[in-house]
Amino acid sequence: MPILANPLCCQGWKCCIVSALHFPHSLANLAKSIIRGFRFKEQTKEKGIGMIIFVSGTDTDCGKTFVASHLCLAFKRLGVKVGYQKWVSTGNKDFSDDARMVYRLLGREDFPLPGSLETPYCFSIPASPHLAAEKDQAIIELDTLKKATLDLKKQLEVLIIEGAGGLLVPITRDVLLAQFVKEMDIPVLLVARAGVGTINHTLLSLNYIKQEGLKFKGLIMNEQEPTDPKIFMDNLKIIEQFSGISPLCKIHFSSSIDNSPLDEVIVAARKLLNES
Template identity: 30%
Template sequence: MSYFITGTDTGAGKTLVSCALLRAFAAQGKRAVGFKPVAAGCDAHDHNEDALLLRAAGNVQAAYGQINPYCFAHAIAPHLAARHAGVRIEFGRIMTSYRELAAQADTVIVEGVGGFCVPLNDRQTGADLAVQFGLPVILVVGMRLGCLNHALLTLRAIREYPLECAGWVANGLDETMPALQENIDALRERIDAPLLGIIPRMRAPEASAAARYLDVKLLERESSHE
C-alpha cells in the first residue's frame, strides 16, 4: 500500500496530506515512511522543510538522504534548480532510494514536486517519474478559485499516462471561497475515485489534525475491488 501524491499545483497541500496519510497508516500499526524524491528550496544544512516534515511524520527511521535524494537551494522549478546547481535529476538514483525505503516499510508515501507534469530534466517530467514508480496516485486538490479546471486537467493527465487515481483529497486553502461545497460536489460528480477526506483551512496546518479528516480505509476498499 504505497502511493504517489500529486497536486493541482504548487501549494495545493501535498505535504500536509502526505504527512496526514503517514500518521493515519502509522496509527493502523503499519510501518510508514515518506519519500520526497526532489525538493527545491533548502536551508543552510541542505535540508528541505517539506522533506523534514515527511521524515517526522513517519515511524520508520531513515537517513535524510534516503528520504530526499535531490535537494536544491533555489525554490524554483526543479529542472531549473538542478541546472543552477550543475546537476541532472536522474531517475535511477531516485529509484535506488525508493527501493531502500520500501524494504523497511509497509507503506511508502511518495510526494511529487510541484504539479503533475512539471519538468524534472530536459526530457522527463513529474508524470514520467510517477510512471516509473507505477504506484496508485492520490490527487490533492487545493480548494480555491480555479481548482475545478486544475483538478480535471490533472486527472486527465494521470489517466492518459495511464495511471490509477486511487483517490483524492479536498484541501481547504481559502476559507472565504464562494460555493465551496458546491465545488466539492462538482468534483465528486466528475472524479471516478473516492473522496478520501475534506481538510478544512487550518491557520497552523498540522499532520495529526489533518489525519482525522482522512479515511484511508477507502483505499483498502478500492484496492479490494480490483
C-alpha cells in the same frame, strides 16, 4: 511514457515511435525507459513489497506536504509502518523543508539529509526540479531515484512519495514527473485545492491521469486557505459531475496544526489500505 514523446499528444505510443524514427537517440531512450519500468515492476513483485503512493497535486502549494504528513500520522495510528520520501526538494540545499515538516509532525528529529533515501536530491532555488538541479550544477539520475524508492520501501509497509508542484512538472529536461511515475507503475493520489480555480486544475489533472493510463489512488480536496463553504461544496459537486470521481476525503482549513492525524484522513487511510 518515453522521453521525447509529447506527453499531451493523444497519439501516445504512435508519437513515441515516430519521434524515435526521426531521432535515433530517442529510440535508445525509449528502450531504456521500457527496461527501467519493467525491472522496477519485477523488483517490487519479487520482494512482496506493500503500498507506494505518489502524492501529487493540482499545483504547487495546494497542500501535498500537509496531506502527506497527515497520511503518515494516520497510517502510524493504524499500526502501519509508514515512511515519507521527497524525490527532489527545491528551495533549500541543506535539507528538504517538506521532509522536515513531515518528520516534525511525526515527532521525529532525525531529519533526513540530502543524498539520503528519503531526500535523494535537495537544491537551492525554489524552482522546478530540472532548473533547480541545473542551477546547482547537478544531474538528477532517474535510476538513483528508482533505487532509493526500492531500498526505502524494503523497510516499510507504506511509502508516501511527494512530488514537486503538479503532475506535469519536469523532473529532468527530458522527463515529466507523471511520465516517470507511470514508468515506475506507482499510483497517484491527487491533492486539490478547495477554492476558486480548483475546478479547472483538478479536471485537467484527472483527465491527464485517465488519458495517459496512470494508476490512480484517489482525490483529496484540501482547504489550504479559508474558503467560502458554498464554493467548496459546489466545487466538489461539479468535479464529481464531470469526472465521476468523489474525493476520498475533504480536509478543512486547520488554524492550528498538531501531531494528531485528522479524523477524515484516518478514514482515507483506511480506504487506501482496504483496497490495496
